[in-house]
Amino acid sequence: MKTPKKLKTLDIKLLILDVDGVLTDGKIYFSDNGMETKSFDVRDGIGLKLLLDNKIEVAVISGRKSKATAKRLHELGIKHVYLGISDKILPFNRLKKKLKLKNENVAYMGDDIPDLSIMQTVGFSIAVADATPKILAAANYIVKAKGGNGAVREACEMILSSNTKSK
Template sequence: MTQITTIDTCYGPIAQTIMEKAAKIRLLICDVDGVMSDGLIYQGNSGEELKAFNVRDGYGIRCLLTSGIEVAIITGRKAKLLEDRANTLGITHLYQGQSDKLLAYRELLDKLAVHPGDVAYIGDDLIDWPVMAEVGLSAAVADAHPLLLPKADYVTQIAGGRGAVRELCDLILLAQNKLDEAKGLSV
């Protein structure tokens, strides 16, 4: 019987193999609906689309960027409010309206000259799997589609839109000994 070595974190024990993958990450790619938001879409009387974003996720993203780790968004939907959120956080790589996320992913890799093994992706549904299958560290939020959960390298303890992105950001920073570097940032 093989024993799995784990590392204790504030999110519970994490397999050493996951921490080794996280230590290599130079780029985190996030889905939006169900990951950075809770997956609900609110529509105002004028037809405008509204979403809620968790400030903990925003803080984690800012910490990654401050630590020299790129962050990108690839999402199937398109919304002006997401451009605003990305700008607020300092995310310059935003791909919206992507029915084939793999194409956007490959374009991003070429643009940034990043190796797939140096990329983490966090998603929540089957549309995310083609990209997740190619990256060095694939993560699914706790409330992801049941068919996606067993395929992910890492499943967050926290649900989408509730701080799951922050959890993954913390894991990456911890694996790279950079968790203390970003104290005092604001979002």
Template sequence: MGNSLSAQLTERLRPVKLVVFDVDGILTNGQLNFLPDGQEIKSFHTLDGLGIKLLHKAGIETAIITGRSSPQVEQRAKALGIHYLMQGREDKLVALEELWKQHHHSAATTAYIGDDLPDLAAIITVAFGASVPNGHPLVRAEADWCTSRKGGEGAAREFCEVILSAQGKLNALIDEFR
């Protein structure tokens, strides 16, 4: 693991056309917060949102596969233009295989980031599986790479940028802001 990528991992990222995110622990910090009426509150990091938009500008599709169901996740996915949203899916690999079949993607063209045991099978199946420092130790150990930032604190952005960098697209995208 670690933050730098080996030449072998960089090569595995070049054909990636689909990037998949877990929600709790990746796009959020993993904490579940509820109002007195039972309504759930989720906080998302703006750095992650721009990272996802950069993937889209580079022609890479995105998906969210999450075990929970939340209107906040649906709203965030819509605001970011996420291509595929699968909520209430505990078996992440089965959901991922369905997505591949329906949308003509494959393990060889997919990168996935997750933090806990339900993400493990997907992480070890795809071309590039990543986790976060606050993820489950076994998931971190099995992942190809681990971000330096924690989930909910810009980890997804770091993941997006490592993919774009490996594909030689990051610098041109950043230059658009200069």
């Protein structure tokens, strides 16, 4: 995987992700008793753990509240979780301040219009292969995989590779 030139100049310390369409395929399933279920790719989880093991923070900001999402993020050890958020810039700014980071230390991965404002603000923006046209146009990099199918793992490996090369 070739590391994008812009990413090589940055020291990414935080990756923020959307959930539906990024960590999942964007589909929401309901059982007969009304319970929501989602499908998460194990490879993405391993990629996120690799980031955490290498002292790169991971956060999730999602427009939907979901027990399935909360459970998966807890399993992965992700501490910065914001669910049911309509304006994603607010928690982004709070988290950036809390972690004492600059925009250029943050990467964001999204797939749809609610992700656009953060993608235009962070140091490095990443889109999944099946993102909407506006997100694809705004992204600094587009991964080869679709959301929920190893896209996050691809982004994690790229960030790890870039951070290793820049040190």
